[in-house]
Amino acid sequence: MSKFEFPTSIISRPVYGTLKARSGKHHLMIADAEGAEAILDVATPDLMANSHIIYIPLGTDYADKLRALSPAQFYVGPTYAASVSRIRRVLERSNMGLNIYLSGTEGLMGQAQNEAMQAGFAHSAIQTEHRGSIARRMQCVHCKGITEDVEMDPFVCSHCGLNLFVRDHYSRRWAAYQGVCIDAEDPGNVPASKGIYAQGDEV
Amino acid sequence: MSTAPQKAKSGAEKLDVKVTAVVPLNELVTRFEFQRRDGELFPPFSGGAHTVVQMVDGDRTRLNPYSLMSDPADRSRYAISVRRDDEGRGGSLFMHRNVKVGDEMVVTYPVNLFSLDLRAKKHLFFAGGIGITPFMAMISQLERTNGNWELHYACRSKALGSYVDELTYKYPNKVHIYYDDQKQAMDLKQLLEGQPLGTNAYVCGPKGMIKWVHATASAAGWPDANVLSEEFMAPEPGAPFEVRLCQSDKTITVGENESLLEAIERAGVDAPYLCRGGSCGQCETDVISADGEFVHRDHWLDDVEHASGKKIMPCVSRFIGKSLELDR
Numbered sequence: 001m002s003k004f005e006f007p008t009s010i011i012s013r014p015v016y017g018t019l020k021a022r023s024g025k026h027h028l029m030i031a032d033a034e035g036a037e038a039i040l041d042v043a044t045p046d047l048m049a050n051s052h053i054i055y056i057p058l059g060t061d062y063a064d065k066l067r068a069l070s071p072a073q074f075y076v077g078p079t080y081a082a083s084v085s086r087i088r089r090v091l092e093r094s095n096m097g098l099n100i101y102l103s104g105t106e107g108l109m110g111q112a113q114n115e116a117m118q119a120g121f122a123h124s125a126i127q128t129e130h131r132g133s134i135a136r137r138m139q140c141v142h143c144k145g146i147t148e149d150v151e152m153d154p155f156v157c158s159h160c161g162l163n164l165f166v167r168d169h170y171s172r173r174w175a176a177y178q179g180v181c182i183d184a185e186d187p188g189n190v191p192a193s194k195g196i197y198a199q200g201d202e203v
Numbered sequence: 204m205s206t207a208p209q210k211a212k213s214g215a216e217k218l219d220v221k222v223t224a225v226v227p228l229n230e231l232v233t234r235f236e237f238q239r240r241d242g243e244l245f246p247p248f249s250g251g252a253h254t255v256v257q258m259v260d261g262d263r264t265r266l267n268p269y270s271l272m273s274d275p276a277d278r279s280r281y282a283i284s285v286r287r288d289d290e291g292r293g294g295s296l297f298m299h300r301n302v303k304v305g306d307e308m309v310v311t312y313p314v315n316l317f318s319l320d321l322r323a324k325k326h327l328f329f330a331g332g333i334g335i336t337p338f339m340a341m342i343s344q345l346e347r348t349n350g351n352w353e354l355h356y357a358c359r360s361k362a363l364g365s366y367v368d369e370l371t372y373k374y375p376n377k378v379h380i381y382y383d384d385q386k387q388a389m390d391l392k393q394l395l396e397g398q399p400l401g402t403n404a405y406v407c408g409p410k411g412m413i414k415w416v417h418a419t420a421s422a423a424g425w426p427d428a429n430v431l432s433e434e435f436m437a438p439e440p441g442a443p444f445e446v447r448l449c450q451s452d453k454t455i456t457v458g459e460n461e462s463l464l465e466a467i468e469r470a471g472v473d474a475p476y477l478c479r480g481g482s483c484g485q486c487e488t489d490v491i492s493a494d495g496e497f498v499h500r501d502h503w504l505d506d507v508e509h510a511s512g513k514k515i516m517p518c519v520s521r522f523i524g525k526s527l528e529l530d531r
């Protein structure tokens with residue numbers, strides 16, 4: 001099951017929808033891992049004839065299924081970092097009327113949305129659908145370092161080593177949630193880590 | 204008179220002005236320019252803002268909104284351009300026939316419900332007829348900051364093309380004019396296709412044109428957030444109807460040529476307003492009971508609210524039926 005119902009939270013927390021085919025002549029779809037399923041769900045021959053798919057499998061085997069949709073252009077990249085120059089180039093060469101569809105992990109959608117916003121998109125004009133891992137891209141508010149794929153709360157900042165509490169406070173500019181030192185007042189007093197969405201005592 | 208704004212009841216704060224110029228542009232459109240009577244500078248405004256002009260016509264007072272079209276950087280004057288509407292409720296006719304240089308009038312502080320989104324990488328303007336006025340101020344504003352803009356302006360004919368000469372003289376490469384009587388039509392589809400990412404479109408003109416631009420842009424894949432519009436809305440005349448104002452304990456009759464809001468004000472009841480054109484939301488009024496049909500014309504309430512019969516925007520909407528009771 002690749003769909004997860006995120007609990008409702010503060011307004012800063014991004015909410016994701018369900019991809020819908022929009023009218024227009026150009027469609028850019030960026031997905032990672034199970035995000036491929038969202039594209040498979042929305043795909044029609046008409047839509048695919050005008051679609052450019054940029055896909056990062058992260059070890060899954062959806063790439064062939066996507067290729068079988070016969071999109072106008074199809075690119076498979078090993079990582080987001082390796083794909084971002086291509087994303088930028090597509091955005092640079094596009095005009096108004098380009099539709100953007102993002103699906104997969106929050107980290108991928110956030111970073112790709114950020115690129116699109118820099119190219120002139122309003123964040124509300126970009127479609128998103130979450131699929132797959134619920135891990136977060138976290139920024140340490142103290143050292144500003146980014147730790148990818150955080151599943152546990154609290155966690156240790158991979159840059160400065162502080163114990164960080166996973167907040168729902170999100171930065172669109174950094175495409176990351178904010179992590180705040182959990183034991184600043186009482187160093188060493190760190191509650192046991194649990195899954196971010198695990199039930200239990202709130203920190 | 205002090206320089207402090209007078210806060211007189213509802214609406215934006217008021218400014219005492221005198222008319223310093225009345226400039227007929229063509230058969231239908233005249234420009235009116237104002238200076239403050241106290242000699243002070245006007246409050247600043249941004250392109251797209253409007254002011255509500257108070258017109259005292261015998262024992263009747265009209266309050267009509269007009270886009271400010273002067274250069275926002277010039278705080279010595281405000282200017283509006285008024286198109287004569289022979290079928291309207293008389294505000295524009297009053298301006299054209301009665302207002303002379305030297306007259307003392309009252310206008311409100313500017314209110315902007317149609318402002319530029321300065322995050323946009325390019326501003327694409329679509330004007331129809333008198334809908335050119337907000338763009339005059341927006342263009343002056345953008346020129347000062349070297350903004351990227353382009354204007355597509357449809358007019359009935361050369362003779363009725365207000366400000367066409369000035370615009371094409373100053374900005375020959377940015378201004379595109381289309382004359383209806385010469386069957387010159389915008390190739391809107393094509394135009395929308397070639398725009399860089401981050402372009403915002405702005406439309407001001409007749410209802411049909413606004414709908415056309417929204418629909419064409421949406422079909423071309425433009426996000427709704429990138430298409431902004433302002434419809435020139437004036438209350439429409441209609442059959443008289445009776446209204447009970449419960450809070451004030453008054454029963455009033457809305458005349459054929461006045462709006463519900465005007466009738467409420469005429470009865471001496473202070474009712475909130477800002478734009479008087481159905482878009483700001485300020486005048487929203489609760490309906491206590493109604494036996495009849497609403498004629499909703501605002502852009503504020505959504506379809507569900509319109510259908511509910513629980514709310515009305517008295518600046519532009521009317522009622523046909525037996526009885527209407529409002530919480531006012």
Ligand code: FES
Pocket residue numbers: 475476477478479480481482483484485486487501503516517518519
């Ligand atoms: S006064 Fe603005 S909506 Fe009625």
